[in-house]
Amino acid sequence: MPSYNIKVNGLTRTVESLDPSQPLLYVLRGFGLTATKFGCGLGQCGACTVLVDRKAVRSCLLPISGVKGKSVTTLEGLSTTGKPHPLQAAFIKEQVPQCGYCTSGMIMSAAALLTEKRKPTESEVRSALDGNLCRCGTHVRVVRAVLAASGQGA
Amino acid sequence: MNAPSQFPRFSRRAILKGGALIVGFSLGGLHIEAFGQRLPSAPRVLDPKEVDAFLAVNADGTVTIFSGKVDLGQGLRISFRQIVAEELGVAIDKINLIEGDTALTPNQGRTSGSNGIQRGGMQLRQAAATARNALFLLAAQKLNVKPDEINLENGAMSPRAGGKGLTFADLVGGKRFDLKLDPKTPLKDPAYYTIVGKSLPRPDVPAKCTGKHVYIHDFSVPGMLHARVIRPPAIGAKLESVDESSVKDIAGVKVVRIKDFLAVVANEEWTAVRAARALKAQWSAWEGLPAQDKLIEALRSDPSITDQVLVTKGAPVASPPQDAKTLKASFFWPMQSHASLGPSCAVAYVREDSAAIWTASQGTHGNQETFARFLGLLKERVRLIYFEGSGCYGMNGHEDAAADAAIISRAVKRPVRVQWSREDELGWDPKGPPQLIDIAGTVGADGSIVDWQTQMWIPQTTKGLPSIPLLGPNAAGLDNVVGLNTGLISQNGDPPYGAEHVQVVVHWLKNAPLRPAPLRSPGKPANCFAVESFFDEMAAVIGADPVEMRLRGLKDPRGVELIKRVAAMMKWQTRPSPGPNKTAAIARGRGISYVHYKHDETYVAMGMEVVMERSSGRLKVERVFCAHDCGQIINPDGVRAQVEGCILQTISRVLMEEVKFDRSRVSSVDWASYPILRFSDAPKIEIDLIDRPTMPPLGAGEAACAAVGAAIANAIYDASGARVRTVPFTPERVKAALGGQSS
Numbered sequence: 001m002p003s004y005n006i007k008v009n010g011l012t013r014t015v016e017s018l019d020p021s022q023p024l025l026y027v028l029r030g031f032g033l034t035a036t037k038f039g040c041g042l043g044q045c046g047a048c049t050v051l052v053d054r055k056a057v058r059s060c061l062l063p064i065s066g067v068k069g070k071s072v073t074t075l076e077g078l079s080t081t082g083k084p085h086p087l088q089a090a091f092i093k094e095q096v097p098q099c100g101y102c103t104s105g106m107i108m109s110a111a112a113l114l115t116e117k118r119k120p121t122e123s124e125v126r127s128a129l130d131g132n133l134c135r136c137g138t139h140v141r142v143v144r145a146v147l148a149a150s151g152q153g154a
Numbered sequence: 155m156n157a158p159s160q161f162p163r164f165s166r167r168a169i170l171k172g173g174a175l176i177v178g179f180s181l182g183g184l185h186i187e188a189f190g191q192r193l194p195s196a197p198r199v200l201d202p203k204e205v206d207a208f209l210a211v212n213a214d215g216t217v218t219i220f221s222g223k224v225d226l227g228q229g230l231r232i233s234f235r236q237i238v239a240e241e242l243g244v245a246i247d248k249i250n251l252i253e254g255d256t257a258l259t260p261n262q263g264r265t266s267g268s269n270g271i272q273r274g275g276m277q278l279r280q281a282a283a284t285a286r287n288a289l290f291l292l293a294a295q296k297l298n299v300k301p302d303e304i305n306l307e308n309g310a311m312s313p314r315a316g317g318k319g320l321t322f323a324d325l326v327g328g329k330r331f332d333l334k335l336d337p338k339t340p341l342k343d344p345a346y347y348t349i350v351g352k353s354l355p356r357p358d359v360p361a362k363c364t365g366k367h368v369y370i371h372d373f374s375v376p377g378m379l380h381a382r383v384i385r386p387p388a389i390g391a392k393l394e395s396v397d398e399s400s401v402k403d404i405a406g407v408k409v410v411r412i413k414d415f416l417a418v419v420a421n422e423e424w425t426a427v428r429a430a431r432a433l434k435a436q437w438s439a440w441e442g443l444p445a446q447d448k449l450i451e452a453l454r455s456d457p458s459i460t461d462q463v464l465v466t467k468g469a470p471v472a473s474p475p476q477d478a479k480t481l482k483a484s485f486f487w488p489m490q491s492h493a494s495l496g497p498s499c500a501v502a503y504v505r506e507d508s509a510a511i512w513t514a515s516q517g518t519h520g521n522q523e524t525f526a527r528f529l530g531l532l533k534e535r536v537r538l539i540y541f542e543g544s545g546c547y548g549m550n551g552h553e554d555a556a557a558d559a560a561i562i563s564r565a566v567k568r569p570v571r572v573q574w575s576r577e578d579e580l581g582w583d584p585k586g587p588p589q590l591i592d593i594a595g596t597v598g599a600d601g602s603i604v605d606w607q608t609q610m611w612i613p614q615t616t617k618g619l620p621s622i623p624l625l626g627p628n629a630a631g632l633d634n635v636v637g638l639n640t641g642l643i644s645q646n647g648d649p650p651y652g653a654e655h656v657q658v659v660v661h662w663l664k665n666a667p668l669r670p671a672p673l674r675s676p677g678k679p680a681n682c683f684a685v686e687s688f689f690d691e692m693a694a695v696i697g698a699d700p701v702e703m704r705l706r707g708l709k710d711p712r713g714v715e716l717i718k719r720v721a722a723m724m725k726w727q728t729r730p731s732p733g734p735n736k737t738a739a740i741a742r743g744r745g746i747s748y749v750h751y752k753h754d755e756t757y758v759a760m761g762m763e764v765v766m767e768r769s770s771g772r773l774k775v776e777r778v779f780c781a782h783d784c785g786q787i788i789n790p791d792g793v794r795a796q797v798e799g800c801i802l803q804t805i806s807r808v809l810m811e812e813v814k815f816d817r818s819r820v821s822s823v824d825w826a827s828y829p830i831l832r833f834s835d836a837p838k839i840e841i842d843l844i845d846r847p848t849m850p851p852l853g854a855g856e857a858a859c860a861a862v863g864a865a866i867a868n869a870i871y872d873a874s875g876a877r878v879r880t881v882p883f884t885p886e887r888v889k890a891a892l893g894g895q896s897s
Contacts, residue, residue: 018405019428026424034372035365037544039495040576041427044825047495075365084364091363095355095791098799099227099545100362101496107363126833133825135495136227136545137802139836141795 004068008033009077020065024050024057027064028074035075035104039133046132049105050074056112075104078111087111090149091142098136106132110146119150200260205288205331207260208281209238215309215323216248222262222519223274224254224540225358228799228855229792230270232356236788237275240349241282241342244309244322254518254540264517266548266672267642268853271788272755275851283339285331292325344786344847351847353791358542370514370541370552371499371573378501378569380423381562382430383626384416385582388818389668390440393629400434409433410565415630417562419570430575441817444667450486453590453611458664460614465648465658474596474604479695482594483688486880487680487863488812489668490586491822493830496544497574498551498583502559505567508535513556514543521553523620524635528627529560547803548641549622549671551583557626577823584622585813586673587613587640587666589680591647597692601703603653608685610647612677613670614662615640622671640670643677645752646860649685651707668813668820675856678751679804680881683863686747687879690731690868697730700746700868710750712783712844716759717748719781719842724761731872739768742776743873747864749857756857757783760801762837762865766873771889775805775837775866780858782841785849793854797841800858806831808863810882 001016008031015027025048028036039047041060048060051073079085084092087107097103106129113120113128120128125146134142147153198220199206210218219238225231231251239246252258254265262274286306293311294301303314312319321327344350361367386393393414401407401418407429410417418429444452474480501512509529515521518538526533543552555572563570574582590611596604616637627634647658693703701721708714720726724744733743743766748759761779766772782797810829814822822828863881871877876891 017424019424022424026422026427029372030422030424033365034368037369037371037496038573039497040825042576042824044576045495079364084360088363092355092360095359095795097227097359097362098229098795099495099542100358100367101369101494101544103362104365126836129833131832133495133830133832135493135547135803135830137799137806137831138795139802139831139833140798140839143833143836 004064006067006069007071009073010080015064017064021063023060024062024064024067024072025059028059028072033074033076037101037104039102039105046105046109047102049108049132051108051112054112054115056109075107078107085111087114087146087149090145094141094145094148096138096141096145098138102132102134106134106142110149113146114150119152122147198258199330202260202262202277203335205281205285205333205335208278209242209285209331211322211326213323213328215321215327216250217242217244218250218252219278220259221251221253221274221278222259223265223270224516226265226516226542227545228270228796229356229789230274231358232354233271233788233792234275234278236349236352236354237279238282240347241279242286243306246349246354248309255537256518256522257537261519264520266516268675268856270853270855271851272853275788277335279341280337280339281335283341284333284336287339288331288333289322289325293320296320296325347847350786350788351790351845353789356792368541370501370512370543371496373501373512373541374571375501375503375569378571379419379421379566380426381417381419381559381570381572382426382575383558383572383578384418384430384433384435385578386414386437388437388440390442391437394436394438397434401429401432404429404432408566410562412561412565412630415561415626417558419562419566443815443817445817446815449588449667450590453588453663456611456663459661462660462662463657464644464660465656467648468653468655470655471604475598477599478596478604480594480596481691481695482592483691483879485591485593485680485684485687487589487683488881489588490673490807490811491580491813491828492547492550492583492673493811493828494544494546494550494579494583497576497579498555499543499571499573500552500556500559501569501571502556502563503569504529504560504564507531509537509560511536511538511556511560512541513538514541514546514552515556516546516549517621521621524624525557525560528557528624528632528634529564547674548676549584551579553621554582554625557624561626561630561632580828581820581823582625584671585668586676587643587670589643589677591680591684593684593688595688595692597696599696601693601696601698601706603649603651603692603707604655606649606653606656608647608658610644610658610660610681611663612643612660613638613640613666614664623669638666638670639672640666641672641676646678646681646749647685649689650710650713650748650750650753651689651704652709668815674803675800675859678749678856678860679807679863682747682749682860683867683881686749686861686864687867687877690745690864690871691877694731694871699728699730701726702728704746704748708748712757713748713750715844716757716781716783717746720746720759720761720779723779723781723840723842724763726761731868732875733872736873736875741766741768741873743869743871745865745868745870745872747861747868749860751857751860756852756854758857758861760858760861760865762869764866764869764873766870766888768874768892771885771887771892773809773870773883773885773888774835778837778839780839780841781844782854782858783844783846784852784854784857785846786851787843787845788851790843790845793843794841796854797858798839800856801839801862802831802836804859804862805835805837805866808866808881808883809835812882
């Protein structure tokens, strides 16, 4: 069976899959890393967003063969300090999630944004997250939390 | 704590019998037998008339709440704890909560109708008050003091005069109360509240932000298989043949076919997904849906209609004033999807004589009967256990997915997890029903309503359904519920402003084009959109200011206060609509609407500012102002989150959402064809919450939804003079309205 080495949250893992087109999402969830959610399988909603080499990627579309040798970060591995990552802390403080199904993808998209730009404007936050859908209507709080995590806002 | 004794004076007596302490006391003639038996491994008390159904004091002093109402992200987990901690007198961190488990929690009805707090929470409050008073009595007896000589603090009861005390755990830890819920037990005076009314954080939020929260999608049991159901390409299609050889190259796949029910099962989830995509099946043709572009006419002329007069007030005015104006208009709200972000999911394990169903259903208790029926099991042998899913706002596909899992589990004799695809969810979730609403009315030059007549064409809910008909049992030819459930969609069809004569007639339809279910604030967003838009049309026709005319007609002081607050928040300028710049290329406008939800629940006033581009008809809600009175507030931030959610989700529904279908099936099955609100569309929101601590708490999860449509429509009119009466307000519709066409 073909196998693929990928680094997930700092640990090197070997994935065996008969299907090279198996999306990363299913591999991650198979590892028990269930923070990353299936939303559409079409790359349209952002619920499955993870970081691949620090860039936000839709894991529902990314074949495992395309992740070989790369470094993947999921919500579970976003913080490396044992304490919540500043984005997680801000999402908690702002009480962002309702159902929370989109939250993982939101935080990962925001993390990629903050890597690129330490202090984004509100409009840049909205634009960076425009591909992440939320059905409960937490948008206002998400924006507030991302700005707070970047040391801006109230 | 400086609160006075929480124990009111009662006459009482205590007796000891059969080794078990039983305390009884009489209160206004009501006699209560009270507690003392050990709680061995006895089954749970589930009768909602019993305190034990709701509350247990554990041996370690913690308290467990058993709630038939469930938290879908709307914050009941903290609000229920606040209610019980306050009323019982324990610290909030000592309270656990078990939700929606038919084996452990009382049946409090579906978590729906925005009644989690106002009904479910109030049952808990009464249970806690009953328990607390009984604990005072028991402590008094054991400490040999009077009940009102006892201080209670965080589950510890001590004589006010000093000396050794007792804890709740000492008194009833691990035992039953054996006590009927006493509706007359006095409740704690809100003046002494220290927990209710505070914005305590929701306990599920940290886990949701760190990935530790276990959703139904993440839940697994040993030996569990993954399955996918293959839905037909047409709603009424029959399965003619299956070519199992089409999946022979995918190792470890089993095909399950029961009549028209078709599924694939595998060890790995991805294998099941691949197999579901690869499996070739032949289905019969079916084209039983109405033509979408003729839907309104189809509703109006449906042969199944039965009429019902819902509201009649006053008498028709024989000769209206000469300067009165008469107008009429027709409004339409389309079918909409719950559009849950995560497709529905469930896990089931069905054995010969019993079944366990793990589900995100908002009605585990009601579905126990439905599942028992199609599985052919005794109701008591079917256990439904709630696990949070992706946000549901009434009844999405969660129950269907659970039925799918149960049917497949029974066939393969293993625990089975089913998750739907995006296409399944948007295509097959039960839909908010279509609503056609005509209004005719006459308004006097002074703004008084002379006559108001509303007619609705809406599907009728079948009485007494335990759930809705489920897809799996239907396809598999199993015993199924028959009927429709739309929720209470006929309310708020009459104006709250007083009128000489009001009549609301509903033309009930026996069927709905697509399987309906209650969708957040069932029916009220459409009805209030129509009523509050039409009221604005009346204001416009006599040249009245929309706020002034509402204040003129409204008598309820709570409503009046809200409208005044919203007007102040948005610095409302008194003038009739449309505004002076109605021909501008980029037009701005403001609109207001007001709702007294179901006419006896939460009050909402909503102001909106929109900007629209005349050339394209594109529209953006820029700012929202909401004043909200839901009586006593349990958790202000929780209410705020719910109101924000109501506003944003309903803006999405009003501006963008309509289920599209051809003659065979739903065709809007992804986020491109069924778009919802994005960050770039989300307005700024200001919310003014009015807390009324001495009044009963009312729901906050729905009411604000109802005020959204008209606030936007009225703002469009104010900006441009164009009246949009059909949801969603797409650029094409807005443009048509600008061109003077009815839209």
